[in-house]
Structure formats: structure tokens, C-alpha cells
Amino acid sequence: MKLIDGKKVSEEIYNDLKIKVEQLKQQGQKVPHLAAVLVGNNPASQTYVNAKVKTCHEVGYGSTLIKLDENITEEDLLKEIYDLNNNPEIDGFIVQLPLPKHINENKVIEAIRPSKDVDGFHPVNLGRMMLNQPAFIPATPMGIMKLLEAAKIETQGKHCVVIGRSHIVGSPMSILMAKNSYPGNCTVTLCHSKTKNIEEFTKQADIIILAIGKPYFLKKEMIKEGVVVIDVGINRVTSTTTKSGFKLAGDADFDDIVSKCSHITPVPGGVGPMTIASLMYNTLLASQKNIYK
Ligand code: NAP
Numbered sequence: 528m529k530l531i532d533g534k535k536v537s538e539e540i541y542n543d544l545k546i547k548v549e550q551l552k553q554q555g556q557k558v559p560h561l562a563a564v565l566v567g568n569n570p571a572s573q574t575y576v577n578a579k580v581k582t583c584h585e586v587g588y589g590s591t592l593i594k595l596d597e598n599i600t601e602e603d604l605l606k607e608i609y610d611l612n613n614n615p616e617i618d619g620f621i622v623q624l625p626l627p628k629h630i631n632e633n634k635v636i637e638a639i640r641p642s643k644d645v646d647g648f649h650p651v652n653l654g655r656m657m658l659n660q661p662a663f664i665p666a667t668p669m670g671i672m673k674l675l676e677a678a679k680i681e682t683q684g685k686h687c688v689v690i691g692r693s694h695i696v697g698s699p700m701s702i703l704m705a706k707n708s709y710p711g712n713c714t715v716t717l718c719h720s721k722t723k724n725i726e727e728f729t730k731q732a733d734i735i736i737l738a739i740g741k742p743y744f745l746k747k748e749m750i751k752e753g754v755v756v757i758d759v760g761i762n763r764v765t766s767t768t769t770k771s772g773f774k775l776a777g778d779a780d781f782d783d784i785v786s787k788c789s790h791i792t793p794v795p796g797g798v799g800p801m802t803i804a805s806l807m808y809n810t811l812l813a814s815q816k817n818i819y820k
Pocket of ligand 1: 667690691692693694695696697718719720721722725738739740741759760761762798799800802
């Protein structure tokens with residue numbers, strides 16, 4: 528069994544990005560600049576946004592954090608987005624989700640200029656991804672593709688079972704794994720909460736990508752020998768071995784399945800670190816006008 532080390536792969540990406548930033552500085556060019564919009568005081572959202580801003584500093588990017596009141600009107604939020612779209616200093620920006628209930632998330636995402644949509648959530652980017660055109664790929668799926676590449680996982684002709692169909696992970700992942708290029712060319716089955724007898728699919732899978740938010744869901748009776756398991760889940764579970772009384776667990780029962788896997792991502796330290804690394808990579812692409820010329 529081989530552990531796919533997302534922390535190591537993400538550090539390699541950061542080292543490449545730092546070199547790129549140094550080169551830009553030496554050439555007297557502008558460094559990439561990411562802005563993040565945070566609405567309200569959701570503690571998880573604050574943590575995610577702070578981690579993104581901190582990573583910008585670490586790789587040498589410019590960053591702008593725009594904190595807005597929980598009660599901001601949709602119209603005022605759209606004005607902020609309009610300003611970011613038209614600010615030449617900002618190469619790319621994200622609006623941290625979820626947004627307060629009175630704001631229409633789709634309307635906000637659609638207001639982001641696709642060439643600055645480094646989260647890759649805009650319908651234009653998702654459509655371009657689907658059509659095999661240059662596009663910003665959502666960060667978590669892109670991170671998973673980079674992990675598969677780094678671990679040299681064979682994908683052509685394999686059966687990949689994706690569990691979970693969210694717009695940010697499962698659905699784009701299923702499209703990417705079926706693409707006519709590496710790491711793709713899989714036969715893909717997309718499972719979700721209404722799938723009957725899910726183990727009939729997981730038992731046939733060469734690669735399983737799990738993104739459901741259910742701790743310890745995947746057990747050894749559900750998989751075949753030699754499977755590759757990519758565990759996206761991040762679940763807080765109670766623990767008697769940590770000071771806080773909590774620990775993070777994936778959607779797979781790691782200890783139960785590990786001996787049957789050829790490769791597996793740990794939680795934490797697997798897919799998680801790749802998400803911000805991919806966002807940083809997208810921001811570089813945005814600053815270099817690589818996707819939208
Ligand atoms: P989500 O929007 O809550 O979607 C969950 C998906 O799982 C849905 O499609 C749901 O089916 C399906 N599902 C739920 N229970 C199931 C079951 N028992 N059997 C089969 N399918 C089931 O989730 P998400 O945003 O994609 O996140 C999933 C997990 O990944 C969470 O733990 C989240 O914290 C984690 N995550 C991690 C990262 C990272 O950077 N590592 C990034 C994003 C998310 P229906 O569509 O039928 O409801």
C-alpha cells in the first residue's frame with residue numbers, strides 16, 4: 528500500500544510558485560494578486576479565508592481580504608463584485624461560500640467575470656471544462672487530478688466510482704475522470720444518496736473518489752483488492768486520544784480498508800492541502816492570462 532501524500536505534493540507546487548514569483552519580480556513584472564470576499568462571521572469560512580490569505584503571503588502573491596457585514600444587501604455585494612471585476616490590480620478573486628440565506632448564491636457566482644473566477648464555479652468555466660476548452664477547474668477536483676498524476680496512478684480504461692455529486696467536488700470530478708486525456712479516460716460511475724446497493728459499484732471500482740461528508744462510510748467489504756481510494760471527506764469526530772476531544776476523519780474507514788488499497792489518501796494530509804495549492808495555481812494562470820487570452 529502506498530500513501531498519497533498531499534502535503535508533500537502541495538509543497539512542491541508552492542515551491543514552483545515561489546520560483547515563478549521571484550522570476551516575475553526580477554523581470555519587474557507584477558506578482559499575482561488574489562482577493563477574497565468574506566460575508567458574515569461563519570467561523571469555518573473565516574478559517575478557510577485566513578488560510579488562503581496566509582498562503583498568498585507565503586508564496587509571495589498580493590492579497591486583499593474584503594470583509595462584509597452579514598446583513599449586506601445582495602445589491603451591495605454585487606457592487607463589490609463589479610469593482611473587483613474592473614480592478615486591474617486583482618487577477619482573480621473568490622467569494623467564500625456559503626453566503627447568508629438572503630443572498631442568491633447563483634446570482635453572485637454568475638456576476639464574477641469568468642476570467643477572474645479562480646474558484647472555477649462560474650457556469651462559463653464549468654461549461655468550458657465540460658467542452659475540453661481552457662477553463663479554471665474547481666480547486667478540489669484539480670487538486671485530486673494533480674495527486675493522481677503525482678502518484679502516477681494508471682487511469683486509462685479503469686473503472687472510477689465517484690461518490691457524491693456536489694457542484695464543487697463530485698460532479699466536476701466525474702467529468703474530469705472521463706476526459707480524453709491523462710489522468711482521465713476512465714469509465715465513470717457517479718453515485719449519490721439515492722444510489723441503490725452502492726457496494727455493487729464500489730466492489731467493481733479500480734479507483735474510488737469519495738466526497739459525501741459521512742465519516743467511516745467506506746468499509747473493506749465494499750472494495751476489491753488493489754483499489755485506489757481518494758478520500759475528500761473532512762469530518763469532525765469525537766476522539767479520546769486528542770486534547771480537544773475531536774479529530775478529523777475522512778469518508779473512508781482508513782484503518783479498516785488500508786491493507787486492501789494499492790494507494791490511499793490520508794485525512795488529514797491528503798486532498799485537503801491540495802485545494803488551496805490549486806487555488807494558488809489558478810491565480811497564477813489568471814495573472815498570466817493563460818486561460819482567457
Ligand atoms: P455536499 O455538497 O454535502 O454533497 C454530498 C454528496 O454526497 C451529495 O451528492 C449526496 O447525495 C452524497 N451523499 C450523501 N450521503 C451519501 C450516502 N450515504 N451515500 C452516497 N452518497 C451520499 O458535499 P461536498 O461539499 O461535496 O463535500 C463532501 C465532503 O468533502 C465533506 O466532508 C466536505 O467537508 C469535504 N470537502 C473537502 C474538501 C477538501 O479540500 N478536502 C473540499 C470540499 C469538500 P445527494 O446529492 O443525493 O444529496
